[in-house]
Amino acid sequence: MNTLSAPSAPTVRYLPEGDSFRSHMAARHKKGTLWLTIFQAATLVSILALTALLYNIINQSFGWVAVRNQVEPEALAIEGTPLEELSKEQLITILEAYISKGVMRRLESEKPFSVRSREDVYQLVEERVINPEILRSWPLADSLLRRSAIHQEVVETFPGARLQFRAWINPQFLRAPQSANPAKAGVRTAMLGSLWIVGLTILVAFPVGVGAAIYLEEYAADNPLNRLIQTNINNLAGVPSIIYGMLGLAIFVRGLEPVTSGAIFGLSDPTTANGRTVISASLTLALLILPLIIINAQEAIRAVPRSLREASYAVGATHWQTIWHHVLPSALPGILTGTIFAMSRAMGETAPLVVVGASTFIAHDPTGPFSKFTSLPIQIYQWTARPQDLFRNLAAAAIIVLLVLLLAFNAVAIILRNRYRSKRREG
Numbered sequence: 001m002n003t004l005s006a007p008s009a010p011t012v013r014y015l016p017e018g019d020s021f022r023s024h025m026a027a028r029h030k031k032g033t034l035w036l037t038i039f040q041a042a043t044l045v046s047i048l049a050l051t052a053l054l055y056n057i058i059n060q061s062f063g064w065v066a067v068r069n070q071v072e073p074e075a076l077a078i079e080g081t082p083l084e085e086l087s088k089e090q091l092i093t094i095l096e097a098y099i100s101k102g103v104m105r106r107l108e109s110e111k112p113f114s115v116r117s118r119e120d121v122y123q124l125v126e127e128r129v130i131n132p133e134i135l136r137s138w139p140l141a142d143s144l145l146r147r148s149a150i151h152q153e154v155v156e157t158f159p160g161a162r163l164q165f166r167a168w169i170n171p172q173f174l175r176a177p178q179s180a181n182p183a184k185a186g187v188r189t190a191m192l193g194s195l196w197i198v199g200l201t202i203l204v205a206f207p208v209g210v211g212a213a214i215y216l217e218e219y220a221a222d223n224p225l226n227r228l229i230q231t232n233i234n235n236l237a238g239v240p241s242i243i244y245g246m247l248g249l250a251i252f253v254r255g256l257e258p259v260t261s262g263a264i265f266g267l268s269d270p271t272t273a274n275g276r277t278v279i280s281a282s283l284t285l286a287l288l289i290l291p292l293i294i295i296n297a298q299e300a301i302r303a304v305p306r307s308l309r310e311a312s313y314a315v316g317a318t319h320w321q322t323i324w325h326h327v328l329p330s331a332l333p334g335i336l337t338g339t340i341f342a343m344s345r346a347m348g349e350t351a352p353l354v355v356v357g358a359s360t361f362i363a364h365d366p367t368g369p370f371s372k373f374t375s376l377p378i379q380i381y382q383w384t385a386r387p388q389d390l391f392r393n394l395a396a397a398a399i400i401v402l403l404v405l406l407l408a409f410n411a412v413a414i415i416l417r418n419r420y421r422s423k424r425r426e427g
Contacts, residue, residue, distance in 0.1 A: 209293030245355030248284030276357025296338020
């Protein structure tokens with residue numbers, strides 16, 4: 001005959017008392033203090049590393065330079081009128097006297113002198129005739145602390161040169177294209193290339209990523225196939241970026257060359273119709289950030305309360321109406337936050353662009369999706385790889401431009417996110 005055994009009494013744990021309690025609390029406080037110290041030390045190390053990085057960039061972006069002109073501006077005065085006060089026609093006369101006829105014809109073909117402003121012609125005189133050459137540069141710290149020693153060094157080492165305080169990041173640096181002369185080099189071409197690439201990347205990746213997240217969260221059934229897709233998306237987020245570059249080279253540059261070069265549309269340049277274009281780089285970076293956008297969008301959609309969906313169904317809304325009018329507006333701030341991180345990664349990538357075919361030196365600006373291109377990270381890499389010290393100053397200035405562009409894009413995304421969030425709260 002089977003009998004039911006009596007249930008066992010629950011185990012009762014008593015809190016420590018007296019000296020045991022005090023020692024237990026002291027150990028807990030000691031452990032908490034230890035972890036607090038570790039966290040504070042980690043924060044301090046991060047701040048110091050960031051400070052050192054910013055100091056190095058700013059230190060290289062400003063400072064004294066030793067400059068020597070090929071022709072002094074005083075020698076270009078006409079009838080006692082200094083160069084700064086000469087008319088446009090007189091400046092053109094100076095150009096014709098000092099540079100070859102072939103160069104004049106090329107400048108005329110690029111932009112006729114009849115439509116150039118006086119400031120443009122004056123800049124040409126500075127670049128082509130005066131032709132200042134930077135012989136050496138000094139960082140900002142030395143420029144502030146060792147000015148007299150630097151002046152003496154210039155007098156002894158570079159006779160005929162003059163000291164000039166130079167901000168390597170300036171309006172001319174932003175307007176000028178690439179050049180082998182550090183005094184004339186700028187980031188216009190690279191900056192436009194980065195803007196084209198990032199704009200097209202977000203245009204492709206954002207709707208595809210959000211659409212995939214909506215399907216996986218709202219429509220996909222819990223079956224082995226969809227679980228496999230989700231696992232692969234999570235794994236793709238950690239794949240090295242150069243692998244995406246190899247994928248972009250195989251698919252977009254070579255496999256889809258008639259499309260990515262623009263030849264199929266009749267828009268390609270015969271000298272550049274090889275698939276190594278802006279659109280190839282954008283599609284490659286879109287693949288790179290797509291897993292990040294999908295994962296962050298899924299988390300944002302998943303965070304929307306279930307009660308919001310049920311309330312929408314209760315008033316007769318369809319599944320899609322619920323998603324479009326309630327789920328997406330609620331999840332949009334989180335989706336935009338994930339997009340900010342993805343866009344930041346895309347803007348700073350170098351390896352995929354090198355594989356896809358970014359130019360390390362390009363003389364003309366990108367004018368569309370089918371143009372050859374370079375980007376700010378590529379330009380920074382190319383300048384830091386050069387042996388001349390002056391190009392490191394240019395690289396530091398280009399880093400500041402890249403950081404400003406990145407912060408500007410992030411600021412726009414944050415403003416949009418906060419606006420949607422505030423509208424949702426008001427609604």
